[in-house]
Amino acid sequence: MRVLLIGGGGREHALALGLAADPAVEHLIAAPGNPGIAAVAELRPVDPNDPEAVAALAVETAADLVVIGPEAPLVAGVADAVRAAGVACFGPSGAAARLEGSKAFAKEIMTAAKVPTARAYTCRTPEEAATALDDFGPPYVVKNDGLAAGKGVVVTGDRAAALAHAQQCGQVVIEEFLDGPEVSLFVVTDGEAAVPLLPAQDFKRVGDGDTGPNTGGMGAYAPLPWAPAGLVDDVMATVVHPTLAEMRQRGIPFVGLLYVGLAITAAGPKVIEFNARFGDPETQVVLALLETPLAGLLNAAATGTLAAHPPLRWRPGAGVTVVVASAGYPASPRSGDVITGGESAGIIHAGTRRGPDGELLSAGGRVLCATAVAADLGAARAAAYALVDGVRLEGSHHRRDIALAALEGRVRVPR
Numbered sequence: 001m002r003v004l005l006i007g008g009g010g011r012e013h014a015l016a017l018g019l020a021a022d023p024a025v026e027h028l029i030a031a032p033g034n035p036g037i038a039a040v041a042e043l044r045p046v047d048p049n050d051p052e053a054v055a056a057l058a059v060e061t062a063a064d065l066v067v068i069g070p071e072a073p074l075v076a077g078v079a080d081a082v083r084a085a086g087v088a089c090f091g092p093s094g095a096a097a098r099l100e101g102s103k104a105f106a107k108e109i110m111t112a113a114k115v116p117t118a119r120a121y122t123c124r125t126p127e128e129a130a131t132a133l134d135d136f137g138p139p140y141v142v143k144n145d146g147l148a149a150g151k152g153v154v155v156t157g158d159r160a161a162a163l164a165h166a167q168q169c170g171q172v173v174i175e176e177f178l179d180g181p182e183v184s185l186f187v188v189t190d191g192e193a194a195v196p197l198l199p200a201q202d203f204k205r206v207g208d209g210d211t212g213p214n215t216g217g218m219g220a221y222a223p224l225p226w227a228p229a230g231l232v233d234d235v236m237a238t239v240v241h242p243t244l245a246e247m248r249q250r251g252i253p254f255v256g257l258l259y260v261g262l263a264i265t266a267a268g269p270k271v272i273e274f275n276a277r278f279g280d281p282e283t284q285v286v287l288a289l290l291e292t293p294l295a296g297l298l299n300a301a302a303t304g305t306l307a308a309h310p311p312l313r314w315r316p317g318a319g320v321t322v323v324v325a326s327a328g329y330p331a332s333p334r335s336g337d338v339i340t341g342g343e344s345a346g347i348i349h350a351g352t353r354r355g356p357d358g359e360l361l362s363a364g365g366r367v368l369c370a371t372a373v374a375a376d377l378g379a380a381r382a383a384a385y386a387l388v389d390g391v392r393l394e395g396s397h398h399r400r401d402i403a404l405a406a407l408e409g410r411v412r413v414p415r
Helices: 010-020 051-060 071-075 078-084 103-113 126-136 159-169 231-249 282-289 294-302 377-389
Strands: 002-007 027-032 065-068 088-090 120-123 140-144 153-156 172-175 182-189 194-196 205-207 211-214 219-222 256-265 268-275 318-325 347-349 352-354 360-362 366-374
Touching: 002 010, 002 051, 010 027, 010 282, 010 294, 010 347, 010 366, 051 065, 051 078, 065 078, 065 294, 071 078, 078 088, 088 294, 103 120, 103 172, 103 231, 103 268, 120 126, 126 140, 126 159, 126 172, 140 159, 153 159, 153 211, 159 172, 182 231, 182 282, 182 294, 194 231, 219 282, 219 377, 231 256, 231 268, 282 318, 282 366, 318 377, 366 377
Parallel strands: 002 027, 002 065, 065 088
Antiparallel strands: 120 172, 140 153, 140 172, 182 194, 182 256, 205 211, 219 318, 256 268, 318 366, 347 366, 352 360
């Protein structure tokens, strides 16, 4: 199988490692890729958001399967162009990717499908936003309706800050705050059959103790020792299958990776958000634990044969990933700093590039992810932080408490 992977971040590096390890993959191409991906794939230049360019590259490289990593190409309709060119594609159509591209559309789908989620208003004016904020009260949850690279959500007790974010974004979704630990569940689907992966938990705030502004994610771990029994089955029955059925009914079946972001509340799991692709940095730990060949799984979803795919196999133990971020992230990330220690096994490249002399340089806010798998959560955590300690990047920062509360038994589900 010849596979073309679209994207060049940490999620795509993790996907590339999984795809390259699949014995069925004879050649892996990544476009545009990054220095880490270059170790396991042929890199080709492409504008990932250009549907015709990606489709032409898929034909030129004789790809049997195209895997689209980031959300922006999906919302732009890249998967539609690839399928129109006669190539199997793992990723939803542009219409189906609106589940991530529009928070208001996602709420509409959830309401129609009777999916448990937070009560919400879609607001287009400052007056509507003010009314919604007063209805819910603090803490205020304000979400940019469109794509915002994981940083379009503000959760704050400051009404003025919440209103300012709403005014800055334009159209927003304002919703009630859901109390309880958060869970990320990835579901591979061909539009009808659906296969859940291991649930994971990520850390959105930049600072230890969940302080500071939201980011694209500062670390993650899996599995979740504190998760309620039957959680995945419950979410599949109350969230995933009703959502997929609603999408089919509207003539826009969802094919690819449905990311379900959940809060585990006293009333059970409720959806915070949907994404239309693998989440970052949860992908790094979930795929590190997946023993089933990845390309075969994604190809089954892309070709409508997922129901016949064998049950997934998982490695024992746990996985932890810790993000090393550049100076100034998330407000004003600095690029161009030299990185040492970035070539070690277990280091996933997210925002890197090569300098003129081949040196590894930072090229974004989240630069590297140190990912480790071990027999238990404590050992995986220790191994991940040992990898972090081997990285040198001037001004970089990272959280020191990834998976710590879970390890110490401090994660509590409200009752």
